[in-house]
Structure formats: C-alpha cells, structure tokens
Amino acid sequence: MSTAEETAGGETQPWGEVTPDAARRLLIAAVEAFAERGYHATTTRDIAGRAGMSPAALYIHYKTKEELLHRISRIGHEKALDILRTAARREGTPAERLADAVSSFVRWHAGGRTTARVVQYELDSLGPDARAEIVGLRRQVNAEVRRIIEDGVAAGEFDVPDVQGTTLAVLSLCIDVARWFNVNGPRTPDEVGALYADLVLRMVGAGR
Amino acid sequence: MSTAEETAGGETQPWGEVTPDAARRLLIAAVEAFAERGYHATTTRDIAGRAGMSPAALYIHYKTKEELLHRISRIGHEKALDILRTAARREGTPAERLADAVSSFVRWHAGGRTTARVVQYELDSLGPDARAEIVGLRRQVNAEVRRIIEDGVAAGEFDVPDVQGTTLAVLSLCIDVARWFNVNGPRTPDEVGALYADLVLRMVGAGR
DNA sequence: GCCGAAGGTGAGCGGTTGCTTAGAGCACCT
DNA sequence: AGGTGCTCTAAGCAACCGCTCACCTTCGGC
Incomplete structure (x- = not known):
C-alpha cells in the first residue's frame, strides 16, 4: 500500500x-x-x-540539474536490468527465456516511453563519473542477454555465428523502440513486444 | 574532380x-x-x-542556428534515401536487394556516424515546418524498404506476418547503429553491415 | 583609381541560464 | 514561550546564450 x-x-x-x-x-x-x-x-x-x-x-x-538526470538514469537502468534478470533466470528453454526477455524489455520501452527515452538517450549529457557508473549497468544488461543466447547455442537450439554482435543487435532493436514508439500509434506495447520476440527468435535461428 | x-x-x-x-x-x-x-x-x-x-x-x-541543423538534416536524409533507392531498384532477387539495402544503409550509419547521429537523433530539435519536411523524407525511406519486403513476400521468398512492423524493425535496427557504433571498437562498418544483412534476412525468413 | 558588392570582425545588446542567498512559515521538542 | 530544524519562496547574481550592428578588408569591373 x-x-x-x-x-x-x-x-x-x-x-x-x-x-x-x-x-x-x-x-x-x-x-x-x-x-x-x-x-x-x-x-x-x-x-x-x-x-x-x-x-x-x-x-x-x-544539488544540481545533472544530479536529477543521474538519479533518473540509475533508477531506470536498475529497473531495466531487473526486468531482464527476471526473464533470464526463470525456468524454461533458452527460446522461451529469450522471448520473455525481449517482450518484457520492449513492453517497458514502449509503455514507459517517457522514462525510457531519458534513460537510453541522455547518457551523453551526464558527466564522466556518472556516465561511468551507468556504463557499468549497461554492461550487466548486455551480459544478461548474452547469457541467454549462449545458453541457446550450447543447447543446440540457436544458430548464431556472432554471439556478441547478435546480442548487441537484439538490445539495439529493443532500445530503439523508445525512439519511435508512439502512444497514439496503431500498436500497443504488448503487440510490439510479441512482434519483436518473434523477430528475435528468427534472428537467433530458433525456429530451426 | x-x-x-x-x-x-x-x-x-x-x-x-x-x-x-x-x-x-x-x-x-x-x-x-x-x-x-x-x-x-x-x-x-x-x-x-x-x-x-x-x-x-x-x-x-x-539565418539562424536552426537553419544549419535543417540543412544538415535534409542533405543527410536525401543521401540516406539515395542509398536505399539504389539498392532497392537494382536487379536481383528480393533477398539480394534487401541484403544490399541493409548492408549499405548500415555502412553509412557506422562509417559516417558523426553525420548519421545528427540526422537521426536531432529531429525533435527542428521547428514544426522543418520537421514536417524531414518526416516526409522519412516516409519515403520507410516506403523503399517496405517495397523490397513486399516484393519478397509476393515472390514467395519471404515469410513475414507483419510487413509494416517488420519494416519498422529493420529500419530501427539500422538507424540505431549510429547510436552505439564506436570507431575505435572491434568491428568495421563493413563487418557490421554484413552481420546485419544476415540478421535481417533471418528476420524475413529468407533462409527458407 | 575609384566603386560597389561580398565576406569577415570586435563589441555588445537584450534575454535566459543554473544556481545562491536571506528570510518567511510551520511542525515539533523541551 | 522559546528554540530548532526542515521546507519553501522572492529576489537576484554572474555568466552565457543567440543574434545584430557598425565598420573594415578584399577584389573584379570600368
């Protein structure tokens, strides 16, 4: 309450x-x-x-205007990381976990577009120290997605020649939703999440 | 000369x-x-x-600082549109044309990251009139990619349930390269272009 | 040699910026 | 009743912003 x-x-x-x-x-x-x-x-x-x-x-x-951005950015990144961690560490096949991670990550970027925009696109407005901290959180975000893809490759479910490159592409795809998503547009966050989960599974060759 | x-x-x-x-x-x-x-x-x-x-x-x-941004944005968008048109209207199968479009579009965003960043991420800094003009150019960019995908679907080469959604995702993937690409990073623009062309062909189900 | 157009500069104007200061209002403790 | 923090405000400071203006230089045409 x-x-x-x-x-x-x-x-x-x-x-x-x-x-x-x-x-x-x-x-x-x-x-x-x-x-x-x-x-x-x-x-x-x-x-x-x-x-x-x-x-x-x-x-x-x-203390300053920048401290506001710093706080917003840290809390936002922690929330994003939490979403990915929850999906990555649930039980299920790598394909299920990847689809879950992408759809919930995309839902967050579309539904909370206001917040996500600031979190993802104002990194360069931070000073060196604050930026360094946020970059650390981003590395953890990257590692979380990468781990799911590696699991899928190890299990023989995925066909991915370049794991790190594909990880980058998957994250990039999800993050950019915050740039173009329009609340008054034809798609709901749920629909975009489902579409993107399907596209990502194709990217990793999960549909055989 | x-x-x-x-x-x-x-x-x-x-x-x-x-x-x-x-x-x-x-x-x-x-x-x-x-x-x-x-x-x-x-x-x-x-x-x-x-x-x-x-x-x-x-x-x-x-006349103003904004006119500078407007000029940069228009010339940049015309160049991007030109790149896509060239790839879309060459001869070849839809898969070849799509791979060509994506790889050259990505090469432009990675190699000319400085320019692409301004062109793709400063749209909101323009006034209403200038923005409207640029939005028109973006619609043409969208149409060019969409046409290739529609051709692939019509030819039975692609398996795409949501053509407009996939078009959006493909463009989003390419554009976001300007955000994360690092000139001192491990990948060349050519390598990213080749990787992304492969990923996009998977997204449209072109690998059968 | 003179002229007007074109391209450039130093100084500065009005307005806005992030941030500070002095102090008011108010709940709470003794 | 008087002190003590805590929250908030009105006023304003120094610096900086986009942009302008009066003036200087260069140069081709006659």
Whole structure:
C-alpha cells in the first residue's frame, strides 16, 4: 500500500523509492521535461514549474540539474536490468527465456516511453563519473542477454555465428523502440513486444 | 574532380553541394559539434570557433542556428534515401536487394556516424515546418524498404506476418547503429553491415 | 583609381541560464 | 514561550546564450 508501483492509468511509476514527496514530484516533472525537450533544452524553472514549486525548491532536494538526470538514469537502468534478470533466470528453454526477455524489455520501452527515452538517450549529457557508473549497468544488461543466447547455442537450439554482435543487435532493436514508439500509434506495447520476440527468435535461428 | 565525395581518410563527405567554401566549413563544424554535444548544448560560438571564424561570420551564411541543423538534416536524409533507392531498384532477387539495402544503409550509419547521429537523433530539435519536411523524407525511406519486403513476400521468398512492423524493425535496427557504433571498437562498418544483412534476412525468413 | 558588392570582425545588446542567498512559515521538542 | 530544524519562496547574481550592428578588408569591373 505504501509504495504502489502501478497507477490505474497504465504507465508504470517506478519512482516509489524516491522518498520525500516533493523530491519525487520534481523527479517525475524532470522525466517528462527531459523526454519532451531533451536534457539541455530543459530549464530548471520548467522542472520546478511542472512540479508546482518555485525554481529554488529544486536545490533543496538536488544539488544540481545533472544530479536529477543521474538519479533518473540509475533508477531506470536498475529497473531495466531487473526486468531482464527476471526473464533470464526463470525456468524454461533458452527460446522461451529469450522471448520473455525481449517482450518484457520492449513492453517497458514502449509503455514507459517517457522514462525510457531519458534513460537510453541522455547518457551523453551526464558527466564522466556518472556516465561511468551507468556504463557499468549497461554492461550487466548486455551480459544478461548474452547469457541467454549462449545458453541457446550450447543447447543446440540457436544458430548464431556472432554471439556478441547478435546480442548487441537484439538490445539495439529493443532500445530503439523508445525512439519511435508512439502512444497514439496503431500498436500497443504488448503487440510490439510479441512482434519483436518473434523477430528475435528468427534472428537467433530458433525456429530451426 | 570538382566535388569529390570521398576523402582518403575514410569518412564520406557528402557536403560537396554546400557551395561557398566558408559555408561548408561552418556546416561541417556544426555536424561535429552537434554529434558530440547535441544541438541544444552546442553554441554558435563553438561552431564558428571550430571553423576558424568569428561568431558573427555564421550569420552571413545562415539565418539562424536552426537553419544549419535543417540543412544538415535534409542533405543527410536525401543521401540516406539515395542509398536505399539504389539498392532497392537494382536487379536481383528480393533477398539480394534487401541484403544490399541493409548492408549499405548500415555502412553509412557506422562509417559516417558523426553525420548519421545528427540526422537521426536531432529531429525533435527542428521547428514544426522543418520537421514536417524531414518526416516526409522519412516516409519515403520507410516506403523503399517496405517495397523490397513486399516484393519478397509476393515472390514467395519471404515469410513475414507483419510487413509494416517488420519494416519498422529493420529500419530501427539500422538507424540505431549510429547510436552505439564506436570507431575505435572491434568491428568495421563493413563487418557490421554484413552481420546485419544476415540478421535481417533471418528476420524475413529468407533462409527458407 | 575609384566603386560597389561580398565576406569577415570586435563589441555588445537584450534575454535566459543554473544556481545562491536571506528570510518567511510551520511542525515539533523541551 | 522559546528554540530548532526542515521546507519553501522572492529576489537576484554572474555568466552565457543567440543574434545584430557598425565598420573594415578584399577584389573584379570600368
């Protein structure tokens, strides 16, 4: 009851862990603004305004504008990694686990497009230290997908000449959903997830 | 001889059509700056400085900073469309044409990553009118790929349940190369192009 | 030798940026 | 009643932004 992770609306709200209420409102406002206009085109006044506060209130909860992006990026990557881990470590054949990983990963990028956009496309706006931390999380994301593909190859279920290259392509395909997906478009996140899971299984030669 | 399209270095230079020499230098400087820092984080002083000129010189050749981005985006999209058209309209089986289209499209995104990054990821930084024009070019890009896939389906060579969805996925896969490709990484643009052509043929079920 | 057009510069204008400061309001403890 | 944090605001500072303007140089045509 305390930290609900979903709203009735539909978009996931994984910001339950951001504890002072005002800090969470500011962070959600920042996600929306960054997703719409990009990090550099967003002003601290805009963020504070969306949260219904004065510009100075931002600096009570965050040291700089960049710290906001850093927090958003870390929490988002941890959520993405969690989704992949859950799918990768469930029981089932490699094909089932890969399909599960891709469809849920894509659902997250499509359904939470606002968040995913910031998380995936504003990495370069972070300073060196923060970026290094996020790059570490990305390596874990890569490793998780790679492991499923390696398992499939080892089991003789997949036919993949270049495991790392294919891992990169699969992740790239999923991540780019955040760029083109349109909430008012013809497809639901579920449909895109199902389509992409099928395409990825073909890429690894799982349909024999 | 007059408008060489390639340098000995390797990266394509399709800016031969930008006619006053100073205007071309400014435009190339802008491409580099936009690719590194993003449009909004780039200052006109930075662009002019890279071109070895004073900040005011920019406004002799371009009305605004946005006009620079618009020009870059239009020329880049026309080049990308040209690459796809050439591959789509050559003779050969649909599988050969699709592989050709994907590998050359990917080569362009990987080899000219600097340009491709600006072209593909700064669309939202354009104003409404300029964006509308570029969106029109993107629709033509989509149509070109879609036509190859439809031809393959009609010929019985491809097995594709969702033609438009697969078209979107193929384009998305190619475009996202501009985001992750690293010039100092382990793969050459040619290698990525060949890998991706193979993956896409699997996606459309062309390997029987 | 003079001229006008074209390309370039140094200085700077109005506006906006990220961020700071001084202080107000308010719940809570003793 | 008086102190003590905590949250938030109004005002504003120094720096920087896109862009302009008055002026200088170069150069082909006559």
